[in-house]
Amino acid sequence: MKAIIPEFDENSARPLYLQLYDYIKREILSGEMDPNEKLPSLRNLSEKLKLSITTINLAYSQLNVEGYIYSRPQSGYYVSNILHRGKVKVEEKKKAGSFHETEYSLFPVDVEKTDESSIFQYDLSCFDFNKWKKCMNKVLTEYPQLLMFESDPQGELALRYEISKYIYRARGVICNPEQIVIGAGTQQITSHLCLILSKLGINHVAVEEPGYLPVKNMFRDRGFVMTPVDVDKEGIRIGKLPANIRSAVYVSPSNQFPTGAVIPISKRYQLLEWANHNNSIIIEDDYDSELRYFGKPVSALQGLDHNQRVVYLGSFSSTLFSSIKISYMVLPAGMADLFKEIGHGYTQTCSKTEQLTLALFMEQGLYQTHIKKLRHLYSQKLQKVISSINKYGKGIISPTNTSSGINMIMNVQSRKNAEKLCCEAKTLGVSATPVSIYADDPEGQQSTALVFYYNQIPIQKIEGTIKALIEKWTEDKGKDCFSE
CATH class of the missing domain: 3.40.640.10 (Type I PLP-dependent aspartate aminotransferase-like (Major domain))
Known part of the structure; x- marks a missing residue:
């Protein structure tokens, strides 16, 4: 019986049972687990991984439904004999502590997200x-x-x-x-x-x-x-x-x-x-x-x-x-x-x-309750953004439109153009878009207006995000955010 030793990402939006499901599925498709190999019992794997039996059961049940494993009464779960299984070659990369997988099988393995939305911050507390x-x-x-x-x-x-x-x-x-x-x-x-x-x-x-x-x-x-x-x-x-x-x-x-x-x-x-x-x-x-x-x-x-x-x-x-x-x-x-x-x-x-x-x-009445909760949460986020701007960006950023909605206008004093500022914001996982409102600073420096979306930033990350954003925007030089 092959040891099941997944690495869980506690900060991931993907539930633990699905992370375990992903791991076992990948091991089966790569050939690391043999057909008809017995899986650990729910209790044993629960104790080993320090997860609840419910979490293990959910992962096994999903694998069972999709045919990656099968159950034997009074015996447990076993690996199915799947056609077109093939080895997955894994090349470990020391850079950034990541790894890349190259799939040589005709059978599709997990497809990682590549859409732009996957790089942005999100706050699951915004909705139940x-x-x-x-x-x-x-x-x-x-x-x-x-x-x-x-x-x-x-x-x-x-x-x-x-x-x-x-x-x-x-x-x-x-x-x-x-x-x-x-x-x-x-x-x-x-x-x-x-x-x-x-x-x-x-x-x-x-x-x-x-x-x-x-x-x-x-x-x-x-x-x-x-x-x-x-x-x-x-x-x-x-x-x-x-x-x-x-x-x-x-x-x-x-x-x-x-x-x-x-x-x-x-x-x-x-x-x-x-x-x-x-x-x-x-x-x-x-x-x-x-x-x-x-x-x-x-x-x-x-x-x-x-x-x-x-x-x-x-x-x-x-x-x-x-x-x-x-x-x-x-x-x-x-x-x-x-x-x-x-x-x-x-x-x-x-x-x-x-x-x-x-x-x-x-x-x-759940929507009405949700709106009340959202107003309270977003007002706290808004106040946190404003206080962070006052703390780290005084004389650099002037916020306006700060009484409603999910965004504000930031008037940014910078030598960089709007597209560059928005691109640098994107590297921190936040969304900003240019808007055609400009004002001149008394000292002659142009102030560029951006629509800044603060609603999806987790409240505990707002101060650090604003601080990092201001540091990026005030850098004279840096990596071109349009390059790889």
């Missing part, structure tokens, strides 16, 4: 996956019959109902489930909206400058005439909007991206009046609006609209987890009827299982 898993298990075990059919093109009614209740209580949005359309991300929702606007004869869109680039690209790619409108400290400059032209305007009045500007109540009524006077449509993107850390979240513009002029957009990607890709829009009644006429020509691309899971998550 156990509660999400319980809701998903309930869908799979108690409502499997619902999964045998495709989802409604407009989205699952159960989720639309829960969304309508939530956004009324939390955001002041007035609607019924029939006005809500669910899609796989904001870009898909915007694609549906482009079609509806075209049917209404609207081919002109005003957009915030600076603003959310992916949505701008959607309008551009769909052939809309676009007018960029500057943003000031009170949001979009209403006086610069198109006059006497039926159009749409894309705005984020409660937390403008990336400046964080909030449109005050008087200007909101001016914006609604502009839409009425020009027979136009306001597209309100309420992204991140619940995540306000000082004072009460500002109510949505849609709740002030009495003339069916506002389309309300919302998303769960920043409040749940990025890969969820569930977004929605609330259409005025007339536009909702128009979607029903054209929507049957499209299939719902948002996972039905995830829609029903989210509906249960919201119905049980």
Whole structure:
């Protein structure tokens, strides 16, 4: 019996049972474990590796399900005889204490992550996956019959109902489930909206400058005439909007991206009046609006609209987890009827299982509890970022947009360009993107503005990350981050 001696990474997001599964699977496929070789018992391996019997059992069970091992009643687990097994040559590398494996077998072994997202920091405390898993298990075990059919093109009614209740209580949005359309991300929702606007004869869109680039690209790619409108400290400059032209305007009045500007109540009524006077449509993107850390979240513009002029957009990607890709829009009644006429020509691309899971998550009050927890956590992170900047980066970094959302603007005084600064941030596992807002320092040095995402940095790592970031940004020379 070959000794099972895996090396566990306690800092890995991958659970210990899956790390053990990976190790045994690799040993089997490499030929280090022979066919029909007996594996250690659950208790023996548990005592040897100092892991719980449950952890060992989970690893063995997964290997058994996938056919890498098999069980004999009253005897234990044995290695299966797998066709196309082959030796894996392992060349140890002293550099960085790592090793690389070269696979010579026709049978695929583990494929390591190579996507860019794998280098970024992440904080699993931002979401309770156990509660999400319980809701998903309930869908799979108690409502499997619902999964045998495709989802409604407009989205699952159960989720639309829960969304309508939530956004009324939390955001002041007035609607019924029939006005809500669910899609796989904001870009898909915007694609549906482009079609509806075209049917209404609207081919002109005003957009915030600076603003959310992916949505701008959607309008551009769909052939809309676009007018960029500057943003000031009170949001979009209403006086610069198109006059006497039926159009749409894309705005984020409660937390403008990336400046964080909030449109005050008087200007909101001016914006609604502009839409009425020009027979136009306001597209309100309420992204991140619940995540306000000082004072009460500002109510949505849609709740002030009495003339069916506002389309309300919302998303769960920043409040749940990025890969969820569930977004929605609330259409005025007339536009909702128009979607029903054209929507049957499209299939719902948002996972039905995830829609029903989210509906249960919201119905049980778990989403509302999660938002409260997230506000508290992110406000602590924000304060930690600001205090770290004051401690290590005074005179180098000036933060703005520090009252809501998952990011802030950093005005960085540096001789390096924005792309270089962002690339150096990436080497530390944090995300920053350039934004076209510049200010001149009194001494003549240009201050470059970056959107800095602090939400995924674990709170205990924030101070060290900010310190290392400032050191990199103030280095005169260093390794070219575009080279290998």
